[in-house]
Amino acid sequence: MSRILLVHTGGTIGMTKTENGYQPDGAYFRQAVFHMDSLKKRDMPQWDFTETETLLDSSRMKAEDWNMIGRVIADHYEDYDGFVILHGTDTMAYTASALSFMLKGLNKPVILTGSQIPLCETRSDGRDNLITSMMIAGAGKVREVCIYFGGLLLRGNRATKYSADGMQAFVSKNYPPLATAGISIHYNESAFLQRRSERFECRPFANIPIGVLKVFPGIQFELFESIIAGKLKGVVLEAFGAGNMPDDASLLPILRKAYENGTVLTVCSQCVQATVDMSAYEAGSTLRRAGAVSGRDMTTEAAVAKLYYLFSVYDDAANVRFNMERDIRGELTQKNEL
């Protein structure tokens, strides 16, 4: 029988109402989980429960919190067959992306889940999300970082939060689901990450200055010069469609300055379903010539986490630029794979 570890980090699933709104409530959640009869059934894996030191609304998470979750997994890696991380939905896709890079050579399921309605409420979606995530983690078929939510198992670094209201809160428009859970759980094994025979290792992130800039019609780039070419080491530029942005005269010198400073500019799309192709339009090719790299079909969440990861591993921008366009953990589709 497999054995999994539940790690409570905060989020709506474990919150109760206070006069200032919902807040994480560790004592309540622990008690609710230990009293849930379904978790004791014979078709469930054996499990242990732990929680992070501070339970957070996930909007408060920082890179050091990702590191702490990574450390819990690494410290217990040999003791369990899989891990379920209970987490807020707001930044779940960022944490899932971060863990996917941080946990090199991962060969066990790490499933992030949570809920839109707290477990303490009658209509909570937390119960199914928790039970199904535990079954998936216990089954041990997927061996990568995933998000399970509302019937879909998605690769963590391909997922994005799409709805603040619906029970299917996450989508992965550039990559198919790894499983769908209806009456039974159907795995899409051909979409699983190919296992690499690397040794498992947790590589925590350094506190790298990273930024995200969403381009809009009429953007006056000179007003954003300090973001693009200032102190940040990595910037995700969310461009239009296939990677276009207004290439007005003020942009090029700023891009050049960023390049010379060693800032890595990564172009992602504002469209949830898109692949950046900077050679498709003249407006995009200006970016390419100025040294920006293509995020291809990566989510902004994955691009941010990848910049943290690569700058934590390499000291030089050239290596970061090269690896941003390469598939490291299934986060993007390389050009030669299309």
Ligand code: ASP
């Ligand atoms: N604000 C909450 C969080 O991300 C939202 C949720 O969990 O659904 O922690």
